[in-house]
Every structure is written in C-alpha cells, then in structure tokens.
Amino acid sequence: MTVPSAVIENLTGTWTIDPAHSQFGFAVRHAMVATVRGSFRSFEGALRLNGSKPSASSATVSINTDSIDTGNSDRDTHLRSPDFLNTETYPTITFTSTDIKPGDDPDTYVVTGELTIHGETRAVxxxxxxxxxxxxxxxNVRVGFAAFTSISRKDFGLTWNAPLETGGVLIGDKVKIDVDISAIRTS
Incomplete structure (x- = not known):
C-alpha cells in the first residue's frame, strides 16, 4: 500500500493512544517447544505526528507492568515478582522515540527509541x-499503526530461568513484541 502524501500531511497533530482499541503484546518461547503470548492491559501514550516531515514526529508510551496478562494467573503472579518484572520496584515500562525514518516499503517507518524495562534502558x-x-x-479522527520488534530479555536484566532435563532452558531469551495502536486526534 502506498500512502498518498495528502493523507500523511493530514495526520499532523497530537494523538492520544486509545487503550480500548490498542494492544501491547509479546511472545516468548517456553520449554523449548511452545510459545507463550501475553499483553499489558493498562497503558497510555501520545503520538505527535508531522505529516509534512515524518522524521520530526515522536511517540511516547508508558505501560503499567502490573497489568501483564498471559491468561494464566499463577504465571502472571510470577512475572510480576522480583524474578521478572518486579512490579513493585519497577511499575512502568516506557518507550520514547528518538528517530523516525522511512522504511523499506512506502507504508512503513523505522522508529528508534529508548525502551526502559526493569530499570534498564536500551535503544530499540x-x-x-x-x-x-x-x-x-x-x-473522532483516528489513526492506526502496527509495530514489530524483538528484544533480548537479558539486556533488560530479566535473567531468571530454569534448566530442562532434556537440555535447554525453560524460557527463551528472545521476546517478540507486537503493537497495534489506534490513536485519537486531540489537537
């Protein structure tokens, strides 16, 4: 899909992420044989879009770590513990964009930013x-974006694991992140 420049130019303004129609999801390997998926249910964020100069746009997001949901309450309790997110000490995950450039396809962008998880900040x-x-x-005027990346959980100090009898470890290091954003123009 090629985005007409008139459409992009009309996106200039400030947009608030609509949590009811957005999702911050993740997936990680479990026991070397399956993938566990989850998401965060509580978050907020804003986009400041510049349609005539997309590289001047920006995004900020704050995610409540206590809102993690993998569909299993025992696992979610463990993920909130000091073994993983330590939600009492680190109540938020944040992302602030630092650079935006055109992607390989006409309807994509590469967004670089500072991601902070568990008190560790890394460029992603x-x-x-x-x-x-x-x-x-x-x-309401709405805009939608989908975003994809993967991170090493060890880069963010999330190192808890357990060895398996058959070799390997219980939890993979690579975390795939997928985001669907619906944002409403506020100005």
Whole structure:
C-alpha cells in the first residue's frame, strides 16, 4: 500500500493512544517447544505526528507492568515478582522515540527509541506500518499503526530461568513484541 502524501500531511497533530482499541503484546518461547503470548492491559501514550516531515514526529508510551496478562494467573503472579518484572520496584515500562525514518516499503517507518524495562534502558528499533486513518462513529479522527520488534530479555536484566532435563532452558531469551495502536486526534 502506498500512502498518498495528502493523507500523511493530514495526520499532523497530537494523538492520544486509545487503550480500548490498542494492544501491547509479546511472545516468548517456553520449554523449548511452545510459545507463550501475553499483553499489558493498562497503558497510555501520545503520538505527535508531522505529516509534512515524518522524521520530526515522536511517540511516547508508558505501560503499567502490573497489568501483564498471559491468561494464566499463577504465571502472571510470577512475572510480576522480583524474578521478572518486579512490579513493585519497577511499575512502568516506557518507550520514547528518538528517530523516525522511512522504511523499506512506502507504508512503513523505522522508529528508534529508548525502551526502559526493569530499570534498564536500551535503544530499540521497530518497524512501524501505517494502517490508515478514519473518522469513527462518534466523530473522532483516528489513526492506526502496527509495530514489530524483538528484544533480548537479558539486556533488560530479566535473567531468571530454569534448566530442562532434556537440555535447554525453560524460557527463551528472545521476546517478540507486537503493537497495534489506534490513536485519537486531540489537537
């Protein structure tokens, strides 16, 4: 999909991420044979889009770590513990963009930013796809984006693991992150 420049230029403004229509998801290997997926249920963020100069755009997100949900309450309790996210000490995950440039496809961008998890900040690069813009049934102007990246959990101090009898470890190091954002224009 090639995004017409007139559409991009009309996106200039400030947008608030709509948590009811957005998702911050992740996936990680478990026991070397399966993939566990989850998401965070509580977050907020803003996009400041510059349609005539997309590289001047920015994004900020704050995620409540206590809102982790993998569909299993015992696992979620363990993920909130000091073995993993230590949500009492580190109540948020944050992302602040530092650079935006065109991607390989006409409807994609490469967004670089500072991701902070468990008190550790690392630069990460995400591929972001423009999903479209529309006016919803309540008259809100919305924009949608999907973003993808993967990180090493060890880079963020998340090192807890257990060896398996058959070799390998219980939890993989690579965490795939996928984000779907629906944001509402606020100015």
């Amino acid at each position: 690069e995400m591929v972001v796809e423009f999903q479209g813009a529309a006016v919803d049934s309540f008259g």
